[in-house]
Amino acid sequence: MSIVEQTREGDVLVLTIHNPPVNAFSPGVPEGLHAGLDAAEGDEGVRSVVIIGGGRTFIAGADIKTFDLPREQAPDLRGFITRLDAFPKPTVAAIHGTALGGGLEVALACTYRVATKDAQLGLPEVKLGVLPGAGGTQRLPRVVGVPKALEMMLSGNPVKATEAQQLGLVDELVEGDLREGAVAFARAHADARPLPRISERSAQADPQVFAAAREGIKKTHRGQLSPGLIVDLAEMAVTRPFQEGWEAEARLFMQAKDSPQSRGLRHIFFAEREAGKIPGLTRDTPTTEINSAGIIGAGTMGGGIAMNFLNAGIPVTIVETAQGALDRGLAVIRKNYENTAKKGRMTVEDVEKRMALLTPTLNMEDLADADIIIEAVFENMDVKKDIFTRLDAIAKPGAILATNTSTLDVNEIAAVTGRPESVIGLHFFSPANVMRLLEIVRAEKTSDSVLATSLALAKRIKKVGVVVGVCDGFVGNRMIHRYGDEARKLVEEGAKPEDADAAMNALGLPMGPFQMSDMAGLDIGYAIRQHQAKVRGEPEPDGWLDRIVEMGRKGQKTGAGIYDYGEDRRPKPNADVQALIEAYRAEKGVQPRALNPQELTERLVYSLVNEGAQILDEGIAQRAGDIDVIYIYGYGFPPYRGGPMGYADEVGLKNVVAALEGYGQTPAPLLKRLAQEGKTFAGYDRERGQS
Ligand code: 3H9
DSSP, X not given: OOSEEEEEETTEEEEEEOOTTTTOBOTTHHHXXXXXXXXHHHOTTOOEEEEEESTTOSOOOBOGGGTTSOTTTSOOHHHHHHHHHHOSSOEEEEEOSEEETHHHHHHHXXXXXXXXXXXXXXXXXXXXXXXXXXXXXHHHHHHHOHHHHHHHHHHOOOEEHHHHHHHTSOSEEEOSOHHHHHHHHHHHTTTOSSOOOGGGSOOOOOHHHHHHHHHHHHHHTTTOSHHHHHHHHHHHHHHSOHHHHHHHHHHHHHHHHTSHHHHHHHHHHHHHHHHTOOTTOOTTSOOOOOOOEEEEOOSHHHXXXXXXXXXXXXXXXXXXXXXXXXXXXXXXXXXHHHHHHHTTSSOHHHHHHHHHTEEEESOGGGGTTOSEEEEOXXXXXXXXXXXXXXXXXXXXXXXXXXXOOSXXXXXXXXXXXSOGGGEEEEEEOSSTTTOOEEEEEOOTTOOHHHHHHHHHHHHHTTOEEEEEOOSTTTTHHHHHHHHHHHHHHHHHHTOOHHHHHHHHXXXXXXXXXXXXXXXXXXXXHHXXXXXHHHHHTOOOOOOHHHHHHHTTOOBGGGXXXXXXXXXXXXXXXXXHHHHHHHHHHHHTTOOOOOOXXXXXXXXXXXXXXXXXXXXXXXXXXXXXXXXXXXHHHHHOOOGGGTHHHHHHHHHOHHHHHHXXXXXXXXXXXXXXXXXXXXXXXXXXXXXXXXX
16 A cells, blocks of 8 residues: 555545554655645646545654654655645645644644544654744644643643644544545535635734743753744744744754754653563563552552552552551542642542542452552561562462562562562652652563563553663662762762752752752661671771761751751751761861862763663663663653763763773773774664664
8 A cells, every 4th residue: 555545535635644653754655645735736626635644643743763864865844844835725634643743734734624532733842852843833823822832832742632623723523434524524615715824824922921931941941952942933933924934943943853952852752662662572472451459568659659550540459567557558648639639630539539449458368359469568578578478378370469679689589489470570669659660670480471461551550661670779779879879979079969969950850869869868878878788798888978867867858968958848058967078088088179060970970871881781671771761760860861871872982981981980891892882872772673
């Protein structure tokens, strides 16, 4: 079948795009559409044209895979849109699924738009670090008004067809068969003259709107290039003739597309989709239905995990050892929901509906029917082994037995059961009802079916699941431990904690290493360091940060950690802490030196990169892209930096190695090898067929 199929329905020519899975505007699509317009133009019997998507959707946008092609080889979306806009006969976009980016831009250049009720329309380019580059910035404000257009283009979020109709973006909602409805609409409007063209309309707006948008993006899109360009272009839609805005848009689109930020965001777009693919697992790998969940532990973690299931409509039985703890856990869940309802993001009925799906119990035997059971008690191997021994006796055959451990050996936990194939790690990140990352820890004997079911479950509860192997800290925490070590070293050598944090804030991380430690609780890191020293047979740790914890400063929760916290919860440096650090350096004979922001940034980020390379080499992570996804969704690494590994690629691995060596550190063998060969992590993923 041709990529664009032409069918005559009487006097209407229907052009159907067949470019699965999402009808992106790939090579071949513009040629097919031009051929369709040629046919329509040359045939007097054709009085109007319908453009429709075959399969599950209208056009989902420009083909992102072609962004790096030389301009001559990239599909010419703008050229097609210019022709479509000027076409002498009425054209109708028939939209189902999603009309996104270049897809919506094609629709906006048609004379009319009709859609199914559940279709979605949007300009999500900002999420890829670019801007609508085929007329969207000039046409959308002319249709829906500047404030709504700015909202759509800056958030990147689509609107539903019903709202689009109210906005004038869709002319008619089609009940029943879309194609039939669109053909009827096209026929009914075949004689409309002059043809209503959006490019001929004008847009007005109070100049204040643009000033407010520029202020707003300082908060919502700090440090990013494309949002500012979008506002500039929306302003041109009001102040300049269409043609001028259209030409400026082309220039600014190229500028945004060629920026490291857009490369970073596109890398993440594909990395996120790759993360769900596991070699060896096929579409036929059997999965089981998860219709009920059991959770052991109603603490912060257990409660947060339970909320994910309740939100997805999956009933949860939650187990505690004492009534008080159970009541407290339930009260926290209820309060979380009530707070959401107070903010208007949920109705009171929704709160009750979710709470009704939750069964509290003190009896572990009540988990006998659960399809999945997740243990979320504190990090102690003996306690976990005891729980899994009991679960082995209680759980029905085929139930998934999961541990939420963040550091312990899942193989060792699985080994106490008679069904290690059913055991897996599901590592949620705190607060578990908010953070999107789920590390899926594949133990030695975890079955493919349990792994595939866990991946499908992650999607269902709206998490980004990334499969990792067993090691201390898995991927995320193992790397963050190295980063924490480096951060403490920087301070030991002479940096102020606030300087290290500021360096990471400047890179776009909402929290630097010390702000993050204070939020997580300093006692947690303290306990981990104690535990690791014990395991390694090293003396008890006695760093400056350990001493701060020993002063009783445990972080935000005690109002005092590395920083002081007042009512506003903003970190303020503390003189006692500074004095303690100075005394510590003196005791160790360290002559403090000034560390510049470049050194702070490089040493912190490259500590992640170096450990990441080691993790990749060991096969604990399958792909460098997986590590990036983990850092974005679990640790707040800014997506527009491409994650730590993507960032290293952008800097150049040779430069990363030179910097590490310059700081007296040893680059991981894989990092060194790739640098010597002039390669990138992304290339390494591709070479191994992992991307
Ligand atoms: C643009 O239009 C620029 C213009 O303004 C100007 C140009 C001059 N290209 O997400 P899924 C692939 S910028 C290439 O798993 P879902 C995707 O990688 C573009 N490939 O499915 C995956 O491949 P695989 C503006 C694309 O149902 C497969 O399709 N548009 C594209 O969960 C399925 O995707 C966007 O930003 C693409 N545009 O969600 C839309 N889109 O199977 C981006 C998808 O090999 N796309 N693929 O892993 C989306 O938001 C979602 O994919 C969508 C479907 C909602 C469409």
